[in-house]
Amino acid sequence: MRSAGSSEISSPEGGAGSGLRLRPLEYADLPVVVAIERRAFSAPWSLSMFVLEIAKPGGIYLAALRTGGAASPLCGYLVCARYLDVWHLMNVAVDPKLRRRGVGGALLERMFEVAGDGEQRFTLEVRASNRGAIEMYQRRGFVAVGVRRRYYQDNGEDAVVMWRGEPDG
Numbered sequence: 001m002r003s004a005g006s007s008e009i010s011s012p013e014g015g016a017g018s019g020l021r022l023r024p025l026e027y028a029d030l031p032v033v034v035a036i037e038r039r040a041f042s043a044p045w046s047l048s049m050f051v052l053e054i055a056k057p058g059g060i061y062l063a064a065l066r067t068g069g070a071a072s073p074l075c076g077y078l079v080c081a082r083y084l085d086v087w088h089l090m091n092v093a094v095d096p097k098l099r100r101r102g103v104g105g106a107l108l109e110r111m112f113e114v115a116g117d118g119e120q121r122f123t124l125e126v127r128a129s130n131r132g133a134i135e136m137y138q139r140r141g142f143v144a145v146g147v148r149r150r151y152y153q154d155n156g157e158d159a160v161v162m163w164r165g166e167p168d169g
Contacts, residue, residue: 036074040096064107125161
């Protein structure tokens with residue numbers, strides 16, 4: 001796992017992005033991560049999927065925590081794996097009650113920092129119906145380059161394939 005360090009984030013609009021701390025995701029976080037995952041997605045990852053993914057060396061695994069005494073401060077997370085010279089954003093989620101407050105964007109920006117942004121290339125798949133996520137990715141330089149038909153097994157929905165940096169190197 002790359003060392004993501006810990007950083008405090010302040011957001012001018014307030015809300016969840018204000019008073020947000022980002023740090024490496026830990027195994028102890030996984031029960032809360034799985035609970036958020038189940039609230040956030042119709043086809044959630046299992047605990048074992050998270051364990052297997054974050055056990056891989058060289059990835060970027062981040063947790064977003066609200067500061068200020070919240071009962072369950074973990075409010076979002078990100079899992080990004082490296083394959084040769086490409087970073088693949090595997091999973092990013094924010095507690096549904098705290099969306100559109102800068103948490104997802106803060107996680108992405110920290111991922112870019114940890115990866116060394118520069119000439120790094122990133123890819124992801126996102127549900128075609130998830131306009132909010134697609135727009136967030138576009139604001140951070142991702143471009144839609146294709147569609148994976150019937151990618152999501154729960155309902156057969158298409159995935160939009162997005163890249164930040166040239167897909168072919």
